[in-house]
Amino acid sequence: MGLWSKFLEREDASTYISKDADMPRILHTKDFLALGVGTIVSTAIFTLPGVVAANYAGPGVVFSFLLAAVVAGFVALAYAEMASTLPVAGSAYSWINVLFGEGFGWIAGWALLAEYIIAVAFVGSGLSANFRGLISQIGINLPPALSGALDTHSLFGWASSVSGPKGGFVDIVAFIAIILVAWLLSHGVHEASRVEVTLVVIKVLAVLLFIVVGLTAIHPENYSPFVPAYNPNGTTLGGFQGIWAGVSGIFLAYIGFDSIASNSAEAVNPQKTMPRGILGSLLIAVVLFVGVSLVLVGMFKYTKYVDNAEPVGWALRQAGHPIVAATVSTIAVVGMLTALIGMMMAGSRLLYSFGRDGMLPKWLGQVTENKGLPNRGLLVLTVVAVLVGSFFPFSFLSELISAGTLIAFIFVSLAMYSLHKREGKDLPEAGFKMPGYPVTPAIGAILSAWVFWGLSAEAKIYALIWFIIGIVVYFLYGAKHSVLRSKSGK
Template identity: 90%
Template sequence: MGLWSKFMEREDASTYISKDSEMPRVLHTKDFLALGVGTIVSTAIFTLPGVVAAKYAGPGVVFSFLLAAIVAGFVALAYAEMASTLPVAGSAYSWINVLFGEGFGWIAGWALLAEYIIAVAFVGSGLSANFRGLLSQVNVQLPASLSGALDTHTLFGWSQAVSGPKGGVIDIVAFIAIALVALLLSRGVHEASRIEVILVVVKVFAILLFMFVGLTAIHPANYSPFVPAYNPSGATMGGFQGIWAGVSGIFLAYVGFDSIASNSAEAVNPQKTMPRGILGSLLIAVVLFVGVSIVLVGMFKYTQYVDNAEPVGWALRQSGHPIVAAVTSTIAVIGMVTALIGMMMAGSRLLYSFGRDGMLPKWLGQVTPDKGLPNRGLLILTIIAIIVGSFFPFSFLSELISAGTLIAFIFVSLAMYSLHKREGKDLPEAGFKMPGYPVTPAIGAILSAWVFWGLSAEAKIYALVWFIIGIIVYFAYGANHSVLRKKTNN
């Protein structure tokens, strides 16, 4: 069989549905809403509104969030129809495998794997930094060796630009946080989803508290000019250029909705619960992001948020609300656990899918006999994320989260044309139909490609290296051990 034939060979959807039947369907709409909101509305909502306003768009950061939401919204509509038609583990990887072929599915899945691994490490490190910040307010400090990623400059002479803090050996807080969430997920999806719901409610309360208190400190003059004039030499770029530059910086905040789809094999009545969870969580997130942005830039002039890593807490303290600031910051740290739960659930299901199909060692595709949990995939994800997040610096790879996700978004948008041809024939009828078809999938793909093009050159290079590694893994292992290939040869 030729290389192109291998790439184009498609899996039967019924095979996935049969294999995934060992995973119990226990997740309802509220669980998916919590997973989505918990993953999307994470660290970014407490930092990005101020950072993007100061660097790019001024009060026009509101438009940046809305434009990023529009791009994500087109893709979310495609995800909603895909998940209602093919409610299987692995989301884009499995869908593309069925609709385009095994090789293309592997590329999409490999892209998502980068997102999940780096996102878990990124959130773990962010949680650690904020937690240590809270400890410092009560004069408690961890030793330098336990406070950050490995100091590669000291140990190996590598560039300090990619090193951890001086004297760092391991980020112990990130290590513990990731390990504890893995332990929680290994005990059961239902248990984890209940904790997720509680934490999301608490986090949303903290956001609403900030908005309510912040409204009392708004000065209308801070909104003028709402869209600063374009000035490439200034701190704020301004104009449409600044608003669109903000979209590329903000888009990272919205990518979490795709993680919900990886758990569709565990959804109760997925034809209804998946679209509601995907679209509902994105809509809630948009409202919260826009609300925080409007309040934040109204409290103080956007130029005061330059190089401010904690704009929400700073604005509350400066306006005379230190207690509310402390409560909000504390809940923000706790709330980051929700993003860890969502990303680790999605990543472990993706690794399970790779093992299920023989693209990686088959033992990854086995679930626990008692609860049907993909704990082997969870173990591997946890180990890799702990290594990346606790021992090695990864800030120079952070944009790879967006790069990998956007590539998967393009695949899913284009796959809608193949899906529609097969619905009601060899595939089930969708429980949700993407409005505006056939125009909307093309818009989603084009907008995703546009945002991808706006990423930094470094992000594109890292994405290219990651995909070269993925192609090597595919031909060196996956193409030779694929369950689909063995079935075809027999």
């Protein structure tokens, strides 16, 4: 069998459905809405509106959020149809395996693996930074050795821009947060979902509290000019260029909806719950992001948010609402656990899928006997995320989250053409149909590629290195141990 033929060999969807049968279907629409909103509306909503307004778009940051939502929306429509037709663990990895072949499926899955691992570490570090900022207000400061990632500049002479704080050894708060969420997930999806729903409700109420209180401090003159003139040498980029630069920076905030799809093997009536969860969570997130952006740039001139790592809390304090600021900041820290829950659930299901198919050691593809949980995949994800998030600096890899996800988005959008040809034949009829087919999948793929092109050169280089590693792993291990290959006797 030729190398290319092996790369294109496809798995039967019924095999995945049969293998995933041990994972109980207990998640409803409210659970997926909580997972989606909890993952999307995380650290970004309290930081990105101010950062993007100050550096790129001014009050036009609203347009950046809306444009990013349009791109994410086209892809989310494809995800909704895919998940309703193929409700199996692993999302894009499993879908592309069925529709395009094992090799392409591995590439899509490897891209998502980068997203989940780095996102867990990223959120853990963000939670830690915000928590340490909160306790410092009451005079409590952790020692430098426990306050940040390894000081690689001191050890190896690497550039300080990619290093942890001076004297740092381990980010103990990130370590504890990741371990705590892993422990919760290891005890059951139902238990984790109840915690997720509760925290998401509290977090959304905190966002609404900011919007309501912030509206009392709006100064209309701060909206003028709504889109600053283009100035490549200024503090704010401005013009359409600034708005589009903001899209590339903001897109990271929206990618969480794809994590929902990784749990579709545990969905009750996935033909309905998956589309509702994916599209509903994205819609709620867009409304909240736009609301926070409009209020934030209306409270103070957007130039006030330059180099401001905590724009929401700062604006509330400056407007004379210190108690509300402390409340919102505290809830924001606790609410970051929701993103950890969502990403760690998705990542553990993806690793389970790799093991299920023999692409990585098969013991990863086993679930617990009593609750059908992929705890071995969860263990591996936890260990890697702890190493990345607690012991090593990863700021230079943060854009790899967007890079890997955008590549998966392109795959899923293009896979819609293969899916439509097979629905009602060897694949079930979809419970949700992507509107505007066949035009909308192409738009989703083109827009995703456009956003990818707008990422930094470093992000593209890191993505290339990650994919080279993935291809090596595939040919040295996955292609030789593939369950699909052994099943076909090839």
